[in-house]
Amino acid sequence: MIGNLWHMLKQADKENYAVPAFNYSDIWDLLAILDAAEEKRSPVIIASNPLVAKQIGIEICGAFGHALMQKAKIEVVHHLDHSTSVELCRQAIANKYPSVMIDASKYDLATNISMVNAVVLSAHKINVHVEAEIGRIRGMGIEGEYSGDDFLVQVDEAVDLVEKTNIDSLAIGIGTAHGFYQGKPEINFKRLQEIDQAVRIPLVLHGGTGIPHDDIRQAIALGINKVNIGTIIHCTYMNNMREELINAGPNPYTLDVVRPVMKKIGEVVSYWIDTCGSASKSQGGI
Numbered sequence: 001m002i003g004n005l006w007h008m009l010k011q012a013d014k015e016n017y018a019v020p021a022f023n024y025s026d027i028w029d030l031l032a033i034l035d036a037a038e039e040k041r042s043p044v045i046i047a048s049n050p051l052v053a054k055q056i057g058i059e060i061c062g063a064f065g066h067a068l069m070q071k072a073k074i075e076v077v078h079h080l081d082h083s084t085s086v087e088l089c090r091q092a093i094a095n096k097y098p099s100v101m102i103d104a105s106k107y108d109l110a111t112n113i114s115m116v117n118a119v120v121l122s123a124h125k126i127n128v129h130v131e132a133e134i135g136r137i138r139g140m141g142i143e144g145e146y147s148g149d150d151f152l153v154q155v156d157e158a159v160d161l162v163e164k165t166n167i168d169s170l171a172i173g174i175g176t177a178h179g180f181y182q183g184k185p186e187i188n189f190k191r192l193q194e195i196d197q198a199v200r201i202p203l204v205l206h207g208g209t210g211i212p213h214d215d216i217r218q219a220i221a222l223g224i225n226k227v228n229i230g231t232i233i234h235c236t237y238m239n240n241m242r243e244e245l246i247n248a249g250p251n252p253y254t255l256d257v258v259r260p261v262m263k264k265i266g267e268v269v270s271y272w273i274d275t276c277g278s279a280s281k282s283q284g285g286i
């Protein structure tokens with residue numbers, strides 16, 4: 001079923017869990033994510049980054065995302081992740097994405113606010129959820145790159161962004177990074193707590209891959225309602241695909257290779273659902 005993200009995140013906040021958002025690259029990892037989420041009866045967000053959305057085509061992504069949301073027995077929300085383009089957000093909104101992220105965090109606050117407002121204006125007309133970002137997500141990943149030191153979200157800027165736009169959720173820079181971490185992630189939990197006290201909307205943690213279970217649990221306890229997981233999905237997909245192909249011999253058939261890979265992706269998804277505490281939380285009619 002098509003999930004209502006406002007409701008899903010509110011429920012998560014109330015019951016102290018987070019809704020996991022997984023980045024997919026194509027139909028096979030997308031189906032693996034949905035199968036695992038259905039098995040665990042977890043609400044789930046399926047996210048296409050702009051590279052994937054553009055390569056497949058936003059109309060095609062929108063169409064299969066919509067069909068899969070409708071078919072699922074759990075609450076599913078198809079989300080455009082990290083769009084730095086207002087136009088791409090508008091295209092996603094026009095193609096049945098119930099949720100989009102406009103990431104204008106690399107610009108100054110005034111520009112961030114004005115880009116977010118442009119997306120909110122189109123999105124809220126047809127009940128599409130908008131996520132924005134303040135502070136920076138560090139690291140080098142397919143969903144974004146940032147290596148500077150001034151990543152930490154400022155409380156007054158977060159408040160300003162929320163008050164001057166009508167956004168529905170907020171991704172915050174508190175030390176997490178896209179891609180694999182070099183060493184242990186240093187999450188600024190104090191700042192997370194300050195932001196949670198200062199703004200009333202759901203908070204989003206990016207850069208899930210590599211964050212230890214206990215740190216995710218602490219972040220959820222301090223106000224995170226959505227956790228984004230990308231790199232580990234992409235790498236599990238490709239590394240297991242390589243393995244299967246090496247073992248397959250000449251002229252393998254696609255599905256013979258893909259099925260065991262999907263199983264491995266499913267195991268990763270199950271781990272993250274357990275870590276987020278979202279198993280058995282779907283309101284869907286299973």
Ligand code: 13P
Pocket residue numbers: 023081082141143177178179180205206207208209228229230231232
């Ligand atoms: P990772 O690739 O580090 O898991 O981060 C994913 C993400 O935050 C997507 O928005």
